[in-house]
Amino acid sequence: MKKTVFVTGATSGFGKAIATRFAKEGHNLIITGRRKERLEALKDQLGSEYGVKVSAFELDVRDKEQVKHVAEALTASQSSLDILVNNAGLASGLAAVDEGELSDWDLMIDTNIKGLLYVSKMLLPLLKQSALPHIFNIGSTAGKTAYKNGNVYCATKFAVDALSQSMRIDLLPYKIKVTAVNPGMAETEFSIVRFKGDEQRAQKVYDDLKPLQAEDIAEVVYYCASLPPHVCINDLTLTCTNQANAIYTLRDSELKR
Ligand code: NDP
Ligand code: 8X3
Numbered sequence: 001m002k003k004t005v006f007v008t009g010a011t012s013g014f015g016k017a018i019a020t021r022f023a024k025e026g027h028n029l030i031i032t033g034r035r036k037e038r039l040e041a042l043k044d045q046l047g048s049e050y051g052v053k054v055s056a057f058e059l060d061v062r063d064k065e066q067v068k069h070v071a072e073a074l075t076a077s078q079s080s081l082d083i084l085v086n087n088a089g090l091a092s093g094l095a096a097v098d099e100g101e102l103s104d105w106d107l108m109i110d111t112n113i114k115g116l117l118y119v120s121k122m123l124l125p126l127l128k129q130s131a132l133p134h135i136f137n138i139g140s141t142a143g144k145t146a147y148k149n150g151n152v153y154c155a156t157k158f159a160v161d162a163l164s165q166s167m168r169i170d171l172l173p174y175k176i177k178v179t180a181v182n183p184g185m186a187e188t189e190f191s192i193v194r195f196k197g198d199e200q201r202a203q204k205v206y207d208d209l210k211p212l213q214a215e216d217i218a219e220v221v222y223y224c225a226s227l228p229p230h231v232c233i234n235d236l237t238l239t240c241t242n243q244a245n246a247i248y249t250l251r252d253s254e255l256k257r
Helices: 011-025 035-048 064-076 102-127 149-171 189-196 199-203 214-225
Strands: 004-007 026-031 054-058 082-088 134-138 177-183 235-238
Touching: 004 011, 011 026, 011 035, 011 082, 011 177, 011 214, 026 035, 064 102, 064 189, 082 102, 102 134, 102 149, 102 189, 134 149, 134 214, 177 214, 199 214, 214 235
Parallel strands: 004 026, 004 082, 026 054, 082 134, 134 177, 177 235
Antiparallel strands: none
């Protein structure tokens, strides 16, 4: 069955890979993000390569009015919506709690928690009309175990975990699947954003190991979305083989065999 999939943060990393994975299987896409040129380029690419219908909306998930506008535009055009992927998010900075920047904290809380809530709430009326509605929330291993200097970023991902559990309960009467996908370190623009454009520092995070790739997360999301209607993966954590959890990571030079 052809579905319509709404992805936040589709201009890069996981979001772009998830949109591409669904397009490859013939599903229609609604892609969103702040960087308009990237969105338009992805829209053209997915449309021409896979022949699927792709709508693109410039959207900052922190902006309630923009989220409302997108939801209204979809309703007005009688768009269907089956799968919502709450992926947009970021880390900004990596500092001890007594040294962190308030502006970084606001940015992470507004994007990772409030943005996810605004998008979910305003798209729920459309999702409820789907025969098989499904919400994916992209959490993190940082939302399972706190790590040094991770404080506020970890807190936002713990919040995503709590919200996923709550959504699963609150939306049970509508039989809406809610899947939390919690990746460990993955090579995207994430670390470049966290370290504010310092590419060398970002690259060091992935030194001497093979991290997850965006396509790995896309594969897992697609798998969860492809299960029979009566099966829901509620919570799924994946890491690269070099990582045990948010704290313990093996560099290949430390390998004991
Ligand atoms: P990227 O930086 O590659 O992608 C982040 C995406 O989020 C971009 O498309 C960006 O689009 C979008 N975004 C950021 N802020 C906003 C905003 N205010 N409104 C709308 N879109 C926004 O990183 P990842 O793909 O790695 O990150 C995706 C998600 O995965 C995040 O929630 C992150 O916390 C989580 N995650 C990442 C891990 C990693 O190691 N990479 C591991 C575990 C979880 P634009 O700038 O165009 O708006
Ligand atoms: C992103 C993974 O370990 O950098 O959520 O926090 S980590």
